[in-house]
Amino acid sequence: MKVFTYQRATTPAQAAQTVARTPGARFIAGGTNLLDLMKLEIETPGALVDVNKLGFDKIEPTANGGLRIGAFVRNTDLASDPRVRKDYAVLSRALLSGASTQLRNKATTSGNLLQRTRCSYFYDTAQKCNKRQPGSGCAAIGGFTRNLAVVGTSDACIATHPSDMAVAMRLLDAEVETVRADGSKRTIPIADFHRLPGNTPHIETVLEPGELITYVTLPKPLGGVHAYKKVRDRASYAFALVSVATVILPDGSGRVAVGGVAHKPWRVEAAEQQMGAGAKAVADRLMAGAKTTEENAFKVPLVHRILAAAMQDAKKA
Amino acid sequence: MEQFREIKLSRRDVLIAGAVSASAVAMPGANAQTAANAPAANPEPVKVGVSFNVNGKDVTLELDTRTTLLDALREHLHLTGSKKGCDQGQCGACTIIMDGRRINSCLSLAIMHDGAKITTIEGLGTPDKLHPMQAAFVKHDGYQCGYCTPGQICASVSVIEEIRAGMPSHVTADLNAKPQMTVEEIRERMSGNICRCGAYSNIIDAIKEVGGVKA
Secondary structure: OOOOEEEEOOOHHHHHHHHHHOOOEEEEOOOOOHHHHHHOOOOOOOEEEEOHHHOOOOEEEOOOOOEEEEOOOEHHHHHHOHHHHHHOHHHHHHHHOOOOHHHHOOOEHHHHHOOOOOOHHHHOOOOOOOOOOOOOOOOOOOOOOOOOOOOOOOOOOOOOOOOOHHHHHHHOOOEEEEEOOOOOEEEEEHHHHEOOOOOOOOOOEOOOOOOEEEEEEEOOOOOOEEEEEEEOOOOOOOOOOEEEEEEEOOOOOEEEEEEOOOOOOEOOHHHHHHHHHOHHHHHHHHOOOOOOOOOOOOHHHHHHHHHHHHHHHHHHO | OHHHHOOOOHHHHHHHHHHHHHHHHHHHHHHHHHHHHOOOOOOOOOEEEEEEEEOOEEEEEEEEOOOEHHHHHHHHOOOOOOOOOOOOOOOOOOEEEEOOEEEEHHHOEHHHHOOOEEEOHHHHOOOOOOOHHHHHHHHHOOOOOOOOHHHHHHHHHHHHHHHHOOOOOOOOOOOOOOOOOOHHHHHHHOOOOOOOOOOHHHHHHHHHHHHOOOO
């Protein structure tokens, strides 16, 4: 691990300003992903700003019936919150399907959104990776692609976003509240938060340098039947091959978001208009234009089948 | 640090002395290698003070910012019960209980835990007075080589508490009901602790006994 300085943030604006002004500085909250990458020297921050003592560790109701989740609420606390379990079950389910309790006890809401990819070519510093070293190329393309993305990819990157929580957040139309280095605040719809890789796969979100997430806010509950179905190589403690988050209303309409297939949580609102026509119609629209390889072509029919199972379950519920 | 020197280190004395001298030799070597890779900019290690409570004792350490909590426990406080398996949060051998919650001590910087209350396997019980979970692991032979066992036991103690506290898991059928103390729940909740010997069935038997699972 490279040498770094360490300081505890005093206010969100001060933290944002420090990280924006200090070359190579990063925030650290749970650290479960950042530290792992620092040990491998994939991440090499020269300064860490610890934001854990800033607060932002509560879940509060909003005036319009939603929930405002502090950025540093731990994944365990978010998944266990009675309001989340009752009104946003898909979020609780997504969180509980990811990682282990040990990790969820540390990992934070904002950190979960900011997870780096688990693409093995990103992790292997002997390989070319445009995300790790911009302009170096992508060894994943033409490499072993079973776990990698099939929609929204580019010639520069076929990595997936590893988060389960983010898929549920996308489904629920969460909003990300931030503080910028100049002290100003803004709210970013989750749909706009993560970027597709394009020619700059190393830029994964729309956050500016030093911009600090303070809250993630959920709109009022949707009702309906919530599900998060995750298919993976082990029954527990593994990243998704494909995951499907759904909220299905009594009239059969609903929402669908997919994990494990793209550089960001994958949702196509237009596809949801096809709910009445069945899972195949929705999945076809969702996965239209998929670029697959022999190894990951299974992901396209898998989206359809998981969605069909979720729709079937919703009818029985 | 000084307070911990008073702790009786009995059968591990020789091993610990070996580990300390090995790390003393390794450190300059690691620095030299870094210097060779980047001769121009090789900043000096940064040290930060931290105080926390480990197994009921207050300790204050001056640590390189890069020191993980696991390394602080093992190399600085000589509490070698917590094990370094993968060092990347995949195996659970480093599991400890901090402020009442189990975490992977390998994926956390020691300096971030000023004021924390930490319990390691050494703090759960003693050879004369085992924690009930330790006794159950012995009774049910919940290990083979024993390397993952301290992490397994710390995790097991937490699993029982988490189920009793009503925290849901991936296999909890009804998110709005209290989770049940079942084998299915225990297995899911223990998935962050890997046993390469495959002692899982005996580990489950030990946890079942302590948790009061019927049959």
